Every structure is written in C-alpha cells, then in structure tokens.
Amino acid sequence: MSTKIDQLSSWLKERKITEVECLVSDLTGIARGKISPTNKFIAEKGMRLPESVLLQTVTGDYVEDDIYYDLLDPADIDMVCRPDESAVFLVPWAIEPTAQVIHDTYDKQGNPIELSPRNILKKVLKLYSDKGWQPIMAPEMEFYLTKRNADPDFPLEAPLGRSGRPETGRQSFSIDAANEFDPLFEDMYDWCEIQGLDLDTLIHEEGPAQMEINFRHGEPLHLADQVLVFKRTMREAALKHDVTATFMAKPITDQPGSAMHVHQSIIDKNTGKNIFSNDDGTMSELFLHHIGGLQKLIPELLPLFAPNVNSFRRFLPDTSAPVNVEWGEENRTVGLRVPDASPENRRVENRLAGADANPYLALAASLLCGYIGMVEGIEPSAPVEGRGYERRNLRLPLTLEAALERMENCKVAEEYLGRKFISGYVAVKRAEHENYKRVISSWEREFLLLSV
Structure with a gap:
C-alpha cells in the first residue's frame, strides 16, 4: 500500500x-x-x-x-x-x-x-473473478444541453447554438445539429483526453440538443470511475459555454428520456475467449442464461437502474424507451438488445438504466443479474421479432414505490448485496420520495386549482 x-x-x-x-x-x-x-x-x-x-x-x-x-x-x-x-x-x-x-x-x-457503491461493484466483480470470468462493459451516456434555468418552476428549453437559434423538431444523428455546439464539445474532448477518459463517438440523439457519448469497452470498475468523472466534466464544459448539461432521465415533457445503455460480455480469464459464444460461433448456454438472469432480476433491482421518481417517466408509453425486459437480436424496442456482432464480440445491451443512475450501482446490478442467471441456469423467454414496446408479459414495476417494495423483499438481492446495503438504499430512496410528495406540481395547479 x-x-x-x-x-x-x-x-x-x-x-x-x-x-x-x-x-x-x-x-x-x-x-x-x-x-x-x-x-x-x-x-x-x-x-x-x-x-x-x-x-x-x-x-x-x-x-x-x-x-x-x-x-x-x-x-x-x-x-x-x-x-x-x-x-x-x-x-x-x-x-x-x-x-x-x-x-x-x-x-x-x-x-x-457495505453502503459504498464502489464497494458494491467490487463485490460483484469478485463473484466473476472467483469463477475465472472477466466482465467487459461499455456504457453509453445520453444527456441534454439546455438553457441556463434559475427557476425550477419553469420548463427547460433548448439552448442557442452557433447559429443563434434553438433546435426545433427531431435531429437524430444530425452532424450539423451536433456541430452547433462545437466549441463546447471541443473543450469537453480536450478535457477528457487530459483526464484519460476512454471516449468513443459523439451522437446527436432524438431530443432537442440531446446528445450521447459512447465509452470504449473495458473493465467495469475503471469505466464506472470514468462515468462519474465524465458527468462532472460535461457539466463544467457546459457551464463554461453558458449552458447546462443534465443527466436527468426525463428532463423535458414530451421529449425522449436519457438512458445509460450498458453493453456487457464476459471473457474467460484462462483462455481469453468470449464465453457468450460456442466454438462454432453460436450463442452459448451461458449467454442465454445470462439473459435469463437479466430478465428475471432486473424488475427486482429496478431502483438501481431507475433511482428517482423522474426515472419512471422514461418508461411511459410512446417515449422511445423500452418498457419491459424482453430480448431480441438487433432490436431496439426491447430492454435487452443483442447487437449484430461477431462471435468474439457477442454481447447484450441493457437498455433500461437511466442516465441518472449511479454508474457503480447500475453496472453492479446488471452484472449481478446476469451472474445469477448463469449460476442458476435461468432460461430466457423466446426472443422478440419485430416491435417489442407492446409486450406486457415482462413489464417493469410502474412506480418508484412499487419498485422499492419489490427490491426490499428480494431475498436474492439481500443475499448477494447485503441487508445493510438494501435497507440503506431503499430508505434513502423512500426519504427522497417523501420529500417529492410534499411539493405541489404545476399540473395540480393548472388542472385542479379551479376545477375540483
């Protein structure tokens, strides 16, 4: 030491x-x-x-x-x-x-x-290490740039770009729309390079001034550290250019939410091979059981992926976010997507975590669900072909309150993560929710004030 x-x-x-x-x-x-x-x-x-x-x-x-x-x-x-x-x-x-x-x-x-998020991730990684496995992950962080907003009663607005105009309409994957904020992103990339963050691509997402930064695949603990640092860096770069960067899951009404998509695969530490693929290139049993574990346990641990009352606004119908734990190949309408990749790069993309999730806990929970699936041999459902938003058999809890109750009563979560962590995490989130319920919203004033 x-x-x-x-x-x-x-x-x-x-x-x-x-x-x-x-x-x-x-x-x-x-x-x-x-x-x-x-x-x-x-x-x-x-x-x-x-x-x-x-x-x-x-x-x-x-x-x-x-x-x-x-x-x-x-x-x-x-x-x-x-x-x-x-x-x-x-x-x-x-x-x-x-x-x-x-x-x-x-x-x-x-x-x-036991209450430390970083220690929780290290605890889950040890489970893999004891099996001779090395998880490989790659997070994708979505966020919005907005005008500076000093009054929380006012809705967020898209900021002015270099053209002097705010975005209107959907600008998915638009290079020109992303270039509106070139000076900001040049600072962000320079700062991330100085810090040694493993950034990959910048993408303009669906919402106005909504962006996505992808990280290169790597070791989960190091990547969780990098996401923590990146969030600070992105906020500071935005403030330098007189705008705000927010990682709220659903910051703007009727616009897409922001996710932290997590790609994950597992390498055998002795052979260096991806255990998600058989020698003939087909999906391995371990891969299918990993998906089965994600399907069974994500609904039990959902507060680790969706930690705030705002997180659940991402899961409303017609919001471009998955609302279930169905899986499918090359299918972005389900919660668990298997990208089209070579057998060496076979992985599953967990699309359910919000950008507001604690990166240590979201990565730990995603890996834990898959680990339990592999050691218990949990079979997945049949893969979805076509649109998966309407599937209701594997729906998520609909509210933070319901999700917290489910997590609190999950014996498997307590066994692997410890009673103290589960109790502490649930208690913190319940205290936040009680605080939230004390605030009278603009919706209540608009529709109830003179009507009831």
Missing part, C-alpha cells in the same frame, strides 16, 4: 499539483469528499469522512432516525477513505493545478463499508 501511495505522491509532485479533490460516490452518484492541499493529502494518505454521507439523500436530508441508527453507529463516526492510485484524474477546468482522486471506504477494522 505504501509503495502505491509513494507512486501517487510522485505523480502529483511531477505535475506540480497544489490541490487534491478527495472523492467518494454517495448512493445517488454525487461526488462527496474534501479538497486538500497536496502536502496534507500526501502526509495523511487519504481522508476521513462521516459514514453518514452514504445515507444522505439528493436533497441533503437523511433517513429516519430508527433506520439511521440501525445501519450506522449512533456516534456518527468516520469511515477511513483510502485513495485508489488507479482512479486519479486531473481537473482541467480548475484555476490551480488540481487532481481528483477516487477513494475506497473502510471501517476502522479495515472492512469495506
């Missing part, structure tokens, strides 16, 4: 870094932590944070006291946060030379903190 810290210290000194942003991801995916002078960071070899940050809601509130004290020490003790030398990124938008370092979290005895 000390050798790795020494290497990190040398890296920081070589780049004349004066400040270090020490980060951990909370359950929402918000970067929490401390900003430390480099000398202090090197001397302390990490940081301490109250473990309560892992039960903090998106509004800054905490769960109810009886749950809080059941899951955490009543003295509100600190957890030990140790830097991961493989998760170090520069902060190109900072005025002073700054680095951001993602930390792992432990208790005083050195045990991984």
Whole structure:
C-alpha cells in the first residue's frame, strides 16, 4: 500500500499539483469528499469522512432516525477513505493545478463499508473473478444541453447554438445539429483526453440538443470511475459555454428520456475467449442464461437502474424507451438488445438504466443479474421479432414505490448485496420520495386549482 501511495505522491509532485479533490460516490452518484492541499493529502494518505454521507439523500436530508441508527453507529463516526492510485484524474477546468482522486471506504477494522457503491461493484466483480470470468462493459451516456434555468418552476428549453437559434423538431444523428455546439464539445474532448477518459463517438440523439457519448469497452470498475468523472466534466464544459448539461432521465415533457445503455460480455480469464459464444460461433448456454438472469432480476433491482421518481417517466408509453425486459437480436424496442456482432464480440445491451443512475450501482446490478442467471441456469423467454414496446408479459414495476417494495423483499438481492446495503438504499430512496410528495406540481395547479 505504501509503495502505491509513494507512486501517487510522485505523480502529483511531477505535475506540480497544489490541490487534491478527495472523492467518494454517495448512493445517488454525487461526488462527496474534501479538497486538500497536496502536502496534507500526501502526509495523511487519504481522508476521513462521516459514514453518514452514504445515507444522505439528493436533497441533503437523511433517513429516519430508527433506520439511521440501525445501519450506522449512533456516534456518527468516520469511515477511513483510502485513495485508489488507479482512479486519479486531473481537473482541467480548475484555476490551480488540481487532481481528483477516487477513494475506497473502510471501517476502522479495515472492512469495506457495505453502503459504498464502489464497494458494491467490487463485490460483484469478485463473484466473476472467483469463477475465472472477466466482465467487459461499455456504457453509453445520453444527456441534454439546455438553457441556463434559475427557476425550477419553469420548463427547460433548448439552448442557442452557433447559429443563434434553438433546435426545433427531431435531429437524430444530425452532424450539423451536433456541430452547433462545437466549441463546447471541443473543450469537453480536450478535457477528457487530459483526464484519460476512454471516449468513443459523439451522437446527436432524438431530443432537442440531446446528445450521447459512447465509452470504449473495458473493465467495469475503471469505466464506472470514468462515468462519474465524465458527468462532472460535461457539466463544467457546459457551464463554461453558458449552458447546462443534465443527466436527468426525463428532463423535458414530451421529449425522449436519457438512458445509460450498458453493453456487457464476459471473457474467460484462462483462455481469453468470449464465453457468450460456442466454438462454432453460436450463442452459448451461458449467454442465454445470462439473459435469463437479466430478465428475471432486473424488475427486482429496478431502483438501481431507475433511482428517482423522474426515472419512471422514461418508461411511459410512446417515449422511445423500452418498457419491459424482453430480448431480441438487433432490436431496439426491447430492454435487452443483442447487437449484430461477431462471435468474439457477442454481447447484450441493457437498455433500461437511466442516465441518472449511479454508474457503480447500475453496472453492479446488471452484472449481478446476469451472474445469477448463469449460476442458476435461468432460461430466457423466446426472443422478440419485430416491435417489442407492446409486450406486457415482462413489464417493469410502474412506480418508484412499487419498485422499492419489490427490491426490499428480494431475498436474492439481500443475499448477494447485503441487508445493510438494501435497507440503506431503499430508505434513502423512500426519504427522497417523501420529500417529492410534499411539493405541489404545476399540473395540480393548472388542472385542479379551479376545477375540483
């Protein structure tokens, strides 16, 4: 451990870094932590944070006291946060030379903190490693650019591009529409290159100023770190150009939602071969069981893919998003798409996660569902040919409340992810939902104010 810290210290000194942003991801995916002078960071070899940050809601509130004290020490003790030398990124938008370092979290005895999203992903990856398997993943992040909006009561609007005009109509895959924001994306690509993020293509999606960034396939933990950093980077690049970047699942009424599509395959660590394909190039039993596990368990773990009340607006009819866990080859109308690829590159694309999902938890949940399918030999349904939106046999829970209840009662989830994590995650999401229900919406004022 000390050798790795020494290497990190040398890296920081070589780049004349004066400040270090020490980060951990909370359950929402918000970067929490401390900003430390480099000398202090090197001397302390990490940081301490109250473990309560892992039960903090998106509004800054905490769960109810009886749950809080059941899951955490009543003295509100600190957890030990140790830097991961493989998760170090520069902060190109900072005025002073700054680095951001993602930390792992432990208790005083050195045990991984069970509520930590990064630890949850590492726990799932160990299941694969123990079988001699190496998951390979590639996330695709959708997001909207919008005008700056200081009043949450006003709907979001498309920003002005270089032409001085906002987008109208659907501009799917339009090069010219994406080029409207060239200066912004040049900064974004420059910053991501400086940080070593493995970006691939930029695509204009269906909605006005809705974009998609694809990541190159790679190791899941490293990619989850990169998604966390990319979200920060994209928001900062947008702010520099006086617009906003949002990863809300459904930010604009009557426009498509934003997803985090996740491609996943598995390599045998001994042979280097894709275990999703047989020697003759056909689909393997393990591949079909992986899909079967996704079909059976995604509805049980849906809050890890759709964590907010806004997430479920993506699943409304006629919203261009899948509303079930059907699967099909080269079919974008189902939740689980098998792209047309060579046997060496056979994979499944999980299209159900929202862009608002915590990347560590979404990747962990997607891999866990497939893992359980393989070890339990779960058979998938027949693949869908043609349009899959109307299929109702494998529908998802329709509300966050229903999804949380299902996850809370899922014994398999508790077995693999731990009671403390399931209880804590559900409690945080219920606290957020209670907060949401206290707000009177514009719809209620518009249609009920003078009518009931």
